[in-house]
Amino acid sequence: MSIQQGSEDAKTKIMKASKKLFAQNGYEGTTVREICEEAGVALALVSYHFGGKENVFYALFEAVSPDFLNRDYELQDPEADLRDFIQEFIKFRHAEPDLINLLQQEIIMQSPRLEKLQTYIYTLWLQLRTILEAGRERGCFYYGSLKHTLHFVIGALIFMKKVPALDALFESADTDGNEESLEDIIASTILFILNGIRI
Amino acid sequence: MSIQQGSEDAKTKIMKASKKLFAQNGYEGTTVREICEEAGVALALVSYHFGGKENVFYALFEAVSPDFLNRDYELQDPEADLRDFIQEFIKFRHAEPDLINLLQQEIIMQSPRLEKLQTYIYTLWLQLRTILEAGRERGCFYYGSLKHTLHFVIGALIFMKKVPALDALFESADTDGNEESLEDIIASTILFILNGIRI
DNA sequence: GTCTATACTTGGATAGAC
């Protein structure tokens, strides 16, 4: 066994390059040639290591193990659970922005690849649904339609993307020039969502 | 001049077909061949009438004149303005779901076509921003970061898509079997957003 | 204005040398 020294192997390079490019230009908007050029390896290596473009895509998600996916909520205090859920989601989003970005694209495009990703997505949003339901039962939360509320919350959590075409819209939005720490973002997201459904 | 009788001309057929397919499979996921097949016309007619695939795309947005884009808010009562804005947006979304869907995809994918669509988008969300700012100044609304609040509200408004992969998540979410009238959706969206930012 | 047939381009995957 050889110690990893200096440059990584082609497989790793391909995964890093593809994560970046997929997030930037989408799955279909990215070519294998671009990936290999970005990775600095030969074209053939995508087929050799992964067996095709599509498998590179799946490998990106398999490589990540989001701890919070397996988090078990006690549901004793749904409001605290919801705060925790939002916090964990935003932390993950912050750690893996490209992956979240890519996932978001795939969801919106209803890509045929979603089926194999269903496990990740479904588990995640099911936690949210369970918390929301428990909260309503216990009288912590108030909302009319669970379905719509899920849409609202997911939308608020997932839609956080830098859109060059809209930069001017958000620019100088908060002129006090404050830094946006991760904590600030978490706090204001929790505030917005909880206010939206709290009695 | 001839009266339109029975079947439309190829140009209209192409626009209808492409709106449907673009919304369903995305711009890049749709081929000119598919469009012409769906429209029941010959392949060459896309180039003949529009000068290429991309111009078909733009034609879809040029054809629509969303009245509410030019709506002028007095800002005397920001809360009422916001209610009105949400209502008008959802009504438009309901009337042109394919177009909103397509726009949403393009935004998330940061497509190169967004530049030419900027006019529509920018005007729309600028109205929202203006209302939010006026509301904060007048003490109707409370929120920490304008930028994040814009993200939340836009996310809540725009993310409303049937995702087959997540159907089971929303299914039987509201077991009371109520019909979802447009008014219900509007009401619950207004409720969620206003609660989120109201003092 | 609409058709059929085809040219041109690009992208994914493979063969075979090293």
Added chain:
DNA sequence: GTCTATCCAAGTATAGAC
């Protein structure tokens, strides 16, 4: 395990008849 060179499929756009 990585490379270069090549094949094949699919997509856009064009030419030319009707």
